[in-house]
Amino acid sequence: MNGGGAATSGASFVFTDAATDDLSMFEVDLVGIQLKPVSGGTVSVLAKRQRIDFVSLESLAEIVAGVDLPLGFYTEMTLTFDFTDANAVLKDKTTKATIVDVDGNPITGTLAVPVTFGSASRPRILAAKHHVFMIDLDLDQAITVDVPNNRVSFVPAISAEFDPTNPKPIAATGYIVSADSTAKSFEVENRTPVGTPIGRYTVRTTSTTIFQIDGIEKIGDAGFADLSPKAVSGTVRVFAQGTVSNISRVLDAIAVEAGAGTPGNGQDWVEGLVTARSAGAGVDTNITVLGTSRKAGTNTRTFNTSHTIQLSRSSTKVLRRAQDTSLDTDAIQVGQRVMVFGSLSGTTLDATSASGVARMLRATYWGTANGATSGNRLSINLARIGGRAVGDFNFVVNSVTEVTPATFQVDVSGLLTIGVTTGSKIRVQGWMNPVAVSGDADCKALSFDDRTNNSKLLVMAWAPASATGITSAGPIVTFDVSGAAIKHVWDGFGNNALTNTPPPTLSQLIGLGVFRIIKNGAIEQHLTFSAFGSSLASRISAGEKVLRVTSVGTMPTGQDFKGLLVTVVLKD
Numbered sequence: 001m002n003g004g005g006a007a008t009s010g011a012s013f014v015f016t017d018a019a020t021d022d023l024s025m026f027e028v029d030l031v032g033i034q035l036k037p038v039s040g041g042t043v044s045v046l047a048k049r050q051r052i053d054f055v056s057l058e059s060l061a062e063i064v065a066g067v068d069l070p071l072g073f074y075t076e077m078t079l080t081f082d083f084t085d086a087n088a089v090l091k092d093k094t095t096k097a098t099i100v101d102v103d104g105n106p107i108t109g110t111l112a113v114p115v116t117f118g119s120a121s122r123p124r125i126l127a128a129k130h131h132v133f134m135i136d137l138d139l140d141q142a143i144t145v146d147v148p149n150n151r152v153s154f155v156p157a158i159s160a161e162f163d164p165t166n167p168k169p170i171a172a173t174g175y176i177v178s179a180d181s182t183a184k185s186f187e188v189e190n191r192t193p194v195g196t197p198i199g200r201y202t203v204r205t206t207s208t209t210i211f212q213i214d215g216i217e218k219i220g221d222a223g224f225a226d227l228s229p230k231a232v233s234g235t236v237r238v239f240a241q242g243t244v245s246n247i248s249r250v251l252d253a254i255a256v257e258a259g260a261g262t263p264g265n266g267q268d269w270v271e272g273l274v275t276a277r278s279a280g281a282g283v284d285t286n287i288t289v290l291g292t293s294r295k296a297g298t299n300t301r302t303f304n305t306s307h308t309i310q311l312s313r314s315s316t317k318v319l320r321r322a323q324d325t326s327l328d329t330d331a332i333q334v335g336q337r338v339m340v341f342g343s344l345s346g347t348t349l350d351a352t353s354a355s356g357v358a359r360m361l362r363a364t365y366w367g368t369a370n371g372a373t374s375g376n377r378l379s380i381n382l383a384r385i386g387g388r389a390v391g392d393f394n395f396v397v398n399s400v401t402e403v404t405p406a407t408f409q410v411d412v413s414g415l416l417t418i419g420v421t422t423g424s425k426i427r428v429q430g431w432m433n434p435v436a437v438s439g440d441a442d443c444k445a446l447s448f449d450d451r452t453n454n455s456k457l458l459v460m461a462w463a464p465a466s467a468t469g470i471t472s473a474g475p476i477v478t479f480d481v482s483g484a485a486i487k488h489v490w491d492g493f494g495n496n497a498l499t500n501t502p503p504p505t506l507s508q509l510i511g512l513g514v515f516r517i518i519k520n521g522a523i524e525q526h527l528t529f530s531a532f533g534s535s536l537a538s539r540i541s542a543g544e545k546v547l548r549v550t551s552v553g554t555m556p557t558g559q560d561f562k563g564l565l566v567t568v569v570l571k572d
Helices: 221-231 529-541
Strands: 008-016 023-037 043-046 050-053 061-070 072-090 098-100 110-117 131-136 143-146 151-154 159-162 170-180 185-191 197-204 210-213 216-219 237-244 250-258 268-277 285-295 300-311 317-320 337-345 348-350 357-361 363-369 377-385 408-411 425-432 443-450 456-466 470-472 477-479 486-490 495-497 505-508 512-519 522-528 545-554 560-571
Touching: 008 043, 023 061, 023 143, 023 285, 023 300, 043 061, 050 061, 061 185, 061 197, 072 098, 072 151, 110 159, 159 512, 159 522, 170 197, 170 221, 170 250, 185 221, 185 237, 197 237, 210 221, 216 221, 221 250, 268 300, 268 348, 285 337, 300 337, 363 408, 408 425, 456 560, 470 529, 512 529, 522 529, 529 560
Parallel strands: 008 131, 061 170, 098 151, 110 522, 197 250, 210 250, 300 348, 317 357, 408 443, 505 560, 512 560
Antiparallel strands: 008 061, 023 043, 023 050, 023 072, 072 110, 131 159, 143 151, 170 185, 170 237, 185 197, 210 216, 237 250, 268 285, 268 337, 285 300, 337 348, 337 357, 363 377, 363 425, 377 408, 425 443, 456 486, 456 545, 470 477, 477 505, 486 495, 512 522, 545 560
């Protein structure tokens, strides 16, 4: 509340993205956020530039602003992006892709994206409460890739969830500028790419917060004691993840990273998947990492490039993000995703000094089940890791076959795997287990997803836009795909073509979701399918044509798709 003027409450604006296998990077500058109260006028939330790589936000959300907003309902939010120096990089490409709109014209300069909230789904700022706007670019529904021509067609398929009930972990990144040893809290200052302060966010720690400071993990007070001296200079980058309080502008931290092993603290780094390893357990080793690198002094970057990483078993610090387990270089198995910090020369990174840090990140593993789960083990025929085919990985380490892809063993302890049978399409996220451990599983799963019937992506597109592609709209939307240029359902393993008959249909998966209609970059957002279907019917009746339809949901049988997230792109 603001006692000196109109009543207000706090709100945090956080950005995230759904997973995509098509891109290694989608980086753009956010230069403005404005809200329209139902009472009229506009409220500016962000007026300074921030750089966001949406691909990096697959498993978390990042705070970009914390502000006080006048109480009441809001009808619209406008996001303004600057594509002047945007970077989009396709998987397996080493050069940036051209970003184009639906008509094939390059997107340059600023792009304003208004998001209109349906009358039944308007955000309401209440007194004595801290709110969260979770903004999702949803690249899977926003892009179409043209691999031969190295192009990305982009439609801003943005959704804004207000006070999400089950949000991803939220991160605050920036520079630590103050620390309160009594409250065990610190302040993080966001800055523009040229160093201009944007705003500050308070991070609160507890006795269970995991600290990774200069590559060394500690818990609670001991970790805070290592962190707080770094606030003195105001030049140390920090990364904290946790949950946002619902009563104040505070992030309650689960884990904190700072110093060596944190991007922006003066070290070169390489991020990607380990595709080979030169030596087994107990000795120094080199690993090969296929991915992205950054040279700190010159800000030079490479994409989708194979790098040699030199590791010292005695000196290199090895961590798992948000874990307090003590590890060494034996823990870095082929197939693990890593971010390694050291000194880069060409495509060789030396991480053998005392400041060398290798941080393991969650990786994604795809395959088909060889049978049902047995004894908390699931055997799958591994198809790929992340967006990389399994053939890109050499699992033979020092003449020992560490992993047999056809019988890849996944530890699924604590996860629900009911219904999995031979041929089930499986996606897991987790950690590779260490090298040279007899009898262990290959991977410890942290999350599990059976894609056989669930988590599918519907894609239909017409070129040019079609006046007959949508034949009816309402509680069920029916399509004529006889003239569609693209018509398939993707499940992470391949595209399953839709047939012209019976006509494909789309309806709601559950009562609430996010249902968007986009025209000329403007987004109309609904949280109920009934309101979405009614609006879509009116617009089609008024002569608007369908250009593209995407949806995330399920299609157990036939051609009746059940959507949780839906995006329809229209044109005149």
